[in-house]
Amino acid sequence: MNFTRRDFLVGSAALTAGASVSAPFFLPKYYVDRRQKRSRVAILHADQYSGRLDEIVAAGLRLFALDVRGKRVVLKPNLVDYSPGDAINTHPLLVLAAADLFRRMDAKSVVVAEGPGHQRDTRLVLSQGGYDRVLREEKIRFVDLNRDELIRTPLRASYTGMKHLWLPRTVLDCDFLVSMPKIKTHHWAGVTLSMKNMFGIVPGSRYGWPKNILHWEGIQESILDLCATVPIPFVIADGIVAMEGNGPLNGAARTLGTIVLADDPVAADATCSRLMGFEPDRIVHIRAGSRFTGNSLPALIDQVGEIPTSPATPFQVVPEFRFLHAP
Amino acid sequence: MLSTLLAELSLRQLPCGGWAALASSSQPAIEPTCYSALALGSVPVGDIVRAQNFLLITQNPNGSWPVFPGDDREGGWVTSLAVIALRDLVLAIPARLRGFHWLLNCAGKESNWFWKWKFRTADRHVRFDPDKYGWPWSPDAVSWVVPTAFAILALNQIPCSCGGLERLPFRVDRGIEMLMDRACPGGGWNAGNGVVYGTALAPHADDTATALLALTDRKEDPIAQSGVQYLEKIAPSLSAPWSLAWAILALAAYQRPVDGLQRLLTTLPGLSTVENTGTLALVSLAIDHRRGLSALGVNS
Numbered sequence: 001m002n003f004t005r006r007d008f009l010v011g012s013a014a015l016t017a018g019a020s021v022s023a024p025f026f027l028p029k030y031y032v033d034r035r036q037k038r039s040r041v042a043i044l045h046a047d048q049y050s051g052r053l054d055e056i057v058a059a060g061l062r063l064f065a066l067d068v069r070g071k072r073v074v075l076k077p078n079l080v081d082y083s084p085g086d087a088i089n090t091h092p093l094l095v096l097a098a099a100d101l102f103r104r105m106d107a108k109s110v111v112v113a114e115g116p117g118h119q120r121d122t123r124l125v126l127s128q129g130g131y132d133r134v135l136r137e138e139k140i141r142f143v144d145l146n147r148d149e150l151i152r153t154p155l156r157a158s159y160t161g162m163k164h165l166w167l168p169r170t171v172l173d174c175d176f177l178v179s180m181p182k183i184k185t186h187h188w189a190g191v192t193l194s195m196k197n198m199f200g201i202v203p204g205s206r207y208g209w210p211k212n213i214l215h216w217e218g219i220q221e222s223i224l225d226l227c228a229t230v231p232i233p234f235v236i237a238d239g240i241v242a243m244e245g246n247g248p249l250n251g252a253a254r255t256l257g258t259i260v261l262a263d264d265p266v267a268a269d270a271t272c273s274r275l276m277g278f279e280p281d282r283i284v285h286i287r288a289g290s291r292f293t294g295n296s297l298p299a300l301i302d303q304v305g306e307i308p309t310s311p312a313t314p315f316q317v318v319p320e321f322r323f324l325h326a327p
Numbered sequence: 328m329l330s331t332l333l334a335e336l337s338l339r340q341l342p343c344g345g346w347a348a349l350a351s352s353s354q355p356a357i358e359p360t361c362y363s364a365l366a367l368g369s370v371p372v373g374d375i376v377r378a379q380n381f382l383l384i385t386q387n388p389n390g391s392w393p394v395f396p397g398d399d400r401e402g403g404w405v406t407s408l409a410v411i412a413l414r415d416l417v418l419a420i421p422a423r424l425r426g427f428h429w430l431l432n433c434a435g436k437e438s439n440w441f442w443k444w445k446f447r448t449a450d451r452h453v454r455f456d457p458d459k460y461g462w463p464w465s466p467d468a469v470s471w472v473v474p475t476a477f478a479i480l481a482l483n484q485i486p487c488s489c490g491g492l493e494r495l496p497f498r499v500d501r502g503i504e505m506l507m508d509r510a511c512p513g514g515g516w517n518a519g520n521g522v523v524y525g526t527a528l529a530p531h532a533d534d535t536a537t538a539l540l541a542l543t544d545r546k547e548d549p550i551a552q553s554g555v556q557y558l559e560k561i562a563p564s565l566s567a568p569w570s571l572a573w574a575i576l577a578l579a580a581y582q583r584p585v586d587g588l589q590r591l592l593t594t595l596p597g598l599s600t601v602e603n604t605g606t607l608a609l610v611s612l613a614i615d616h617r618r619g620l621s622a623l624g625v626n627s
Contacts, residue, residue, distance in 0.1 A: 083529060118518060120473070121533050123603070124567035132566075147348035147356075147603060150395065166398070187452070187524055205348060205358060206394045208404065208464025208471060209518045216436075216468055250526045318524055 030157040030228050030292035039264035039295045040064060041271045042305035046240050046259050053097040053259075057236065060261045061101055063304040066234070069106040071175035074113050075099060078181045078197050078238075080248055081118040082128040087243045087253040090182045092130045094238050094259065098178065099140050113170050115145030115200050117210050118249070122146060143170045146204035157228035159221035159288070171201045171230060179232045179265060183239035183256060183272050185247040187318045189219045190283045191276065192248050193269040194235040194262075198226040220284040227265060227285075227293050235268035236261055239275065244315035254315060266294025267301045277314025278324040328593045332611045335599045336363050339607075340374060344381030345396075346604050356395040357385065361408035362608035365622040368415065379416050382409050390425030391433075403465045406430060407477035411624055414484055427485055430478050431494050435460040435470025435505075442469075454522035461505040471519040472509055472534050475502050476541035483544075484624045506538050507550050514553030515561075530554075532561050532570040536577035543580050543626050555581050562588050568595050569606045572613035579616040580625050589614060 044060045046053060075098055077090035099110045112135065119125050122144040126132045135142050148168035155162055171177060179194035186192040199222070202211045214222035239258040245251035258275060262268035266289045270280035280286045280296050290296035314325045339346055345355030346363045364378040386392055391402020392409040410426040413419035436442050437457040446457040461475030479502045488495035509519045515530025516538040522528065535554050542551045555578070562574040571592050575585045592598075592613060601607050612619030 081529075119531060120518075121531070121567050121569045123601075123606070124532075124565065124570050127566040144349065144603065147605075149347075149349075149352045149354040150398075152397075205356065206398070206403075206465075208468065209473070210520075212464065212468045212471070246524050246526055249528065250524070 028291070029159050030224075032156050032228065033292045034231055035290075035292065035294060036264060038300055038302055039262065039267035040302045040304055041260065041262040041264075041267050041308075043271065043275070043303065043308055044259045044261065044305050045257055047257055049091045049093045049240060051093075053093050054100060056259065057094070057097045057261075058101055060259065060305065061105075064234075064261065064263055066105065068102055068176050070108050072173065073102045073107040073110045073176045073178065074171060074174040075102075075110065075178045075180055076171070076197060076200060077112065077114055078184075078192070078200065079114045079116050079122075079125050079129060079131070081116065082125050083249070084128075085253075086249075087182065087184070087241045087251075088249060089125070089129050090180050090238045091240065092134045094236065094240070095131070095180060096134050096138060096140075098180065098236055099138065102178075107176070109141075111141045111143055111170060111174070113143040113145050113148075113168070113201075115148075115168070115202065115204055117199060117204070120146070120204065120209050143168070145170065145201055146209075148203065150203055150206060153229060155225045155229050157225045157292070159224040160217035162217055162225065165226075165229070166203060166206045167230065168201060168203055176234065177230065177232055178234045178236055179268075180236045180238065182243065183237055183258075183260070183276065184243035185245060185251055185276070185315055185317050185321070187246055187248075187321075188215070189223070189285070190317070190321045190324055191269070191273055191278065193272050194232060194237060194265040195223050195227050195269055195285055195289060198223065198230060198232070201226070201230065220288070223285040224288050227289060231293075232265040234261075234263055235265055237268060237272055239272065242276070242315070244276075244317070246318055252316070256311075261305070264294040264301075266290050266296050270296035271301065271303075271308050273324075274308045274310060274326070277310050277326055279326040282324050328598070329611060329614045331599050332607055332614070333367060336366060336604070336607055336611065337374075339363075339604050340378065343396075344374065344377030344379075345385075346378075346608075348604060350600075350602050350604060354395060355381065357382070357392050357405040357409055358394070359603075359605040359608065361405065361412040362605045362612070364412045365619075366608040366611040368622055379413060379419065382413055383419060383422055386422050386425070390429035392426070401466050402429060402433075404462065404474035404477065406433075407462075407474070407481035410481045411477075411484065414624060427482065427492060430462070430482060431492065431498055433462060433466055434498075435463050435475075436467060437469050452524050453520055455519075456508045459501060459504040459508040461502040470505055472506060472516045473518065473537050475505055476537040478502060479506075479541040480624060483541075483626070503542065503545065506542060507548070510538075510550045510554065513557070515557035516554065530557055532558060532565055533573040536570075536573035539577040540580055540623065540625050546581060551581075555583065559583060563591065566595070568592060568598060568601060568610050569603065571595070572606070572609040575613040575616055576609075576619055576623070576625075580620055585616060589616070
């Protein structure tokens with residue numbers, strides 16, 4: 001076969017054009033790799049929301065070598081809206097148990113902080129959701145992240161293409177952030193677990209209710225940019241009563257009887273997904289997050305509590321996410 | 328009670344003239360400043376002049392207002408609140424005009440033919456008519472109920488649609504249509520998602536109240552009436568001052584009795600120490616609801 005000078009030039013031009021078009025898809029979009037060599041996840045059995053949660057979570061925390069002495073701890077539950085009897089929000093008794101334990105572990109301060117995504121009246125969500133009384137009685141400070149002081153924060157990944165977000169000082173200044181999601185399905189993201197829970201730190205006063213800009217920039221991409229920018233050192237996920245179907249607001253309650261603790265948000269979410277009967281690698285933000293912010297492979301996760309098993313009947317999802325179901 | 332709340336508001340005013348969203352914060356923001364300026368507007372406490380100056384100097388070059396000083400310059404939904412808060416100030420007429428022009432040029436993304444087409448064909452999980460658009464929280468997003476309601480309230484204060492404001496009636500009408508379109512099937516409004524994935528979502532008291540305040544020219548419309556009915560039903564059970572204050576203002580604007588609700592509001596625990604300064608100001612406006620509605624420019 002003979003190559004002419006013309007063939008060579010045309011071929012080179014085609015290769016250059018092809019490389020420049022496809023390069024953005026292969027170049028890493030994260031600036032920091034925070035993966036640990038191994039991650040640790042504890043699945044704890046809990047039948048119900050009761051005063052016994054203290055003991056259960058304490059036993060779980062002992063499985064991790066956590067040192068929060070002198071640290072400012074922020075607990076970030078998932079409070080979206082309130083609807084009587086629905087499993088929408090992280091239960092206040094779980095948050096109370098965590099706050100109490102971190103105080104006993106000599107944290108400098110423990111603050112509960114959240115910026116609900118649907119309801120502008122944060123105090124109404126707290127009051128109706130049973131938080132107001134618990135926080136007042138235990139003298140736990142709450143910060144409304146929708147209205148906190150804001151700091152211009154460069155993003156440490158470029159999945160959305162946004163250069164920066166205005167994020168709340170309470171979260172940026174803390175030493176130890178604990179993401180405390182409700183284990184739920186989500187009709188636009190597949191699942192809402194510890195990583196998706198970070199949408200709550202994006203301030204409504206700046207970006208609106210719901211935080212629509214994140215939807216326009218891509219939900220999965222926004223989750224990844226947020227998790228690259230604000231590390232999540234610890235997760236306590238509420239799966240005692242979880243939600244399936246048309247989450248995050250209109251799904252059905254589903255008893256899972258489980259609390260998941262983890263020192264890695266990707267490992268936590270991958271494990272929760274397995275407990276829901278999903279294949280974690282089919283969830284975009286878990287798969288992409290495992291390249292820079294945590295581990296999703298079972299071989300890299302030390303299970304220190306119960307062994308994760310898929311449910312006999314996987315969690316129901318909206319039709320667009322049926323592909324998540326594990327074979 | 329009212330004088331205690333106003334004194335507390337006055338104490339929370341920052342040296343720059345503005346107010347922070349939270350009592351513990353020192354970062355001034357436009358939303359709490361507007362509510363506070365409206366609440367203090369006609370009473371001899373606090374430094375209303377400094378508040379107005381703060382609003383004037385924080386306006387963006389494009390006529391909009393930022394959410395807080397130092398914010399990016401593209402502007403946002405608080406522009407409507409700022410032009411309302413400055414409405415009695417002659418000195419602010421040029422600034423308000425620039426604000427009105429910005430509002431007329433700002434529209435929900437679905438006003439563009441491409442996004443209209445997308446919402447009609449490929450993206451139909453949220454039920455809405457993209458022909459009916461209003462205002463977004465921030466430019467480059469779709470319309471939502473609260474920013475649309477505030478924009479209508481602000482634009483209704485323009486005496487005529489002249490001098491480059493010819494699009495005013497069109498935009499206000501479209502905004503009203505958008506609010507009607509986004510109502511929840513059972514009455515009332517939430518952020519703007521009435522039906523998602525075929526499921527009706529619940530209304531919120533504060534969003535419903537804000538929409539109703541913008542619709543006082545359509546009081547007899549069945550959609551407005553069913554919003555009022557929802558609010559009348561839910562208001563006595565509201566346990567948070569922000570929502571209850573908004574509900575009182577809206578129900579008063581629709582000539583519904585609010586004395587009982589005002590009593591309920593003033594007995595909520597820890598009212599004067601509420602962390603959210605905007606809530607404190609709104610409660611003040613709701614306790615004196617006639618003055619509150621007048622300050623917001625609501626035709627009741």
